[in-house]
Amino acid sequence: MTRPIQAIIHHDALRNNLRQVRTAAPQARAWAVVKASAYGHGLARAWPALCDADGFALLNIEEAVLLREQGWKGPILLLEGFFYAEELKLIDEYRLTTSIHSNWQLKALADARLKAPVDVYLKMNSGMNRLGFAPDRVHTVWQRLRYLGNVGTVTLMSHFANADSPDGIARPLQVIEQALEGIDAPRSLANSAATLWHPETHHQWVRPGIVLYGASPSGRWQDIAGCGLQPAMTLKSEIIGVQTLKAGDGVGYGSRWRARGEQRIGIVACGYADGYPRTAPNGTPVLVDGSRTGTLGMVSMDMLAVDLTPCPQAGIGSPVELWGSQIKIDDVAAAAGTIGYELMCALAPRVPVVTE
Numbered sequence: 001m002t003r004p005i006q007a008i009i010h011h012d013a014l015r016n017n018l019r020q021v022r023t024a025a026p027q028a029r030a031w032a033v034v035k036a037s038a039y040g041h042g043l044a045r046a047w048p049a050l051c052d053a054d055g056f057a058l059l060n061i062e063e064a065v066l067l068r069e070q071g072w073k074g075p076i077l078l079l080e081g082f083f084y085a086e087e088l089k090l091i092d093e094y095r096l097t098t099s100i101h102s103n104w105q106l107k108a109l110a111d112a113r114l115k116a117p118v119d120v121y122l123k124m125n126s127g128m129n130r131l132g133f134a135p136d137r138v139h140t141v142w143q144r145l146r147y148l149g150n151v152g153t154v155t156l157m158s159h160f161a162n163a164d165s166p167d168g169i170a171r172p173l174q175v176i177e178q179a180l181e182g183i184d185a186p187r188s189l190a191n192s193a194a195t196l197w198h199p200e201t202h203h204q205w206v207r208p209g210i211v212l213y214g215a216s217p218s219g220r221w222q223d224i225a226g227c228g229l230q231p232a233m234t235l236k237s238e239i240i241g242v243q244t245l246k247a248g249d250g251v252g253y254g255s256r257w258r259a260r261g262e263q264r265i266g267i268v269a270c271g272y273a274d275g276y277p278r279t280a281p282n283g284t285p286v287l288v289d290g291s292r293t294g295t296l297g298m299v300s301m302d303m304l305a306v307d308l309t310p311c312p313q314a315g316i317g318s319p320v321e322l323w324g325s326q327i328k329i330d331d332v333a334a335a336a337g338t339i340g341y342e343l344m345c346a347l348a349p350r351v352p353v354v355t356e
């Protein structure tokens with residue numbers, strides 16, 4: 001036995017969430033986005049449950065190589081392409097699809113000596129202003145790619161900055177349509193938000209990430225409550241200490257919580273060094289022995305405190321869900337001023353993980 005904290009990765013939930021993506025975008029093929037070690041779930045742990053996807057999209061070549069070594073033979077997309085020209089050797093060897101977003105990459109690809117052509121995603125900047133060719137350059141780049149011996153198929157890719165709002169994609173879609181006029185090539189535009197809420201963006205390939213893990217692209221669980229998605233990660237622990245406070249007693253560093261009267265509190269084996277957000281305020285939702293209650297005081301490195309008033313039966317050893325099927329990661333994140341994405345990606349290496 002070790003410290004009671006544990007993360008559980010639910011394979012059934014991952015499988016279910018991919019099926020929900022299929023239902024939302026029945027005509028499109030789906031890249032399962034597994035960057036950042038499958039959003040903190042662990043790439044090696046998560047991908048077998050997502051292997052009904054048409055391909056995996058990620059960032060590092062190391063993660064791509066891991067997928068190949070573990071037996072994935074289908075498409076793998078490097079969302080940001082190669083960071084150094086030398087990586088083209090591995091892209092060639094492992095038969096990866098690379099995104100191209102800059103002139104230097106175009107030149108490096110043209111100059112490389114490859115065993116066989118590689119498939120390319122031409123990335124266009126449609127207004128997010130992160131990566132991608134300017135719209136008025138896309139036609140020229142596309143023509144160039146088409147006639148390069150090193151290039152197999154070319155797919156046009158763009159990414160939305162505001163697909164979680166109803167009118168967030170009108171302008172970028174206009175820019176995309178205009179830039180792609182006369183270009184007959186497959187397209188990949190939709191992240192999770194666009195996959196769920198903007199079917200006109202689905203085209204040939206969608207690129208969902210966060211919904212596969214059962215959290216909301218908008219940061220609000222209510223927005224996906226009716227979508228049939230299930231949280232793929234549970235973070236659980238136990239009560240390891242109990243204190244009975246009198247009026248005026250403080251809790252934790254800085255005594256940010258002070259009891260107004262007699263109050264039982266529980267100390268949970270979970271802190272910011274486990275990935276729980278230190279910015280969580282008093283009252284951040286938590287489940288103790290089956291009852292919803294809230295955190296109290298400042299989150300410490302290894303511990304946090306919870307109010308035991310709603311669960312007088314709880315004591316040392318009582319189970320605690322920090323997030324999971326009952327306490328939505330989106331709700332914890334919202335309380336702490338962030339999004340579910342950040343919390344799941346920040347699950348700390350010291351937390352033991354099991355799959356179910």
Ligand SMILES: *Cc1c(COP(=O)(O)O)cnc(C)c1O
Pocket residue numbers: 033035079159190191192193207208209210211217
């Ligand atoms: C991360 C990422 C996605 C997935 O985004 P979600 O909001 O998690 O669905 C899709 N496309 C690109 C280019 C990305 O970087």
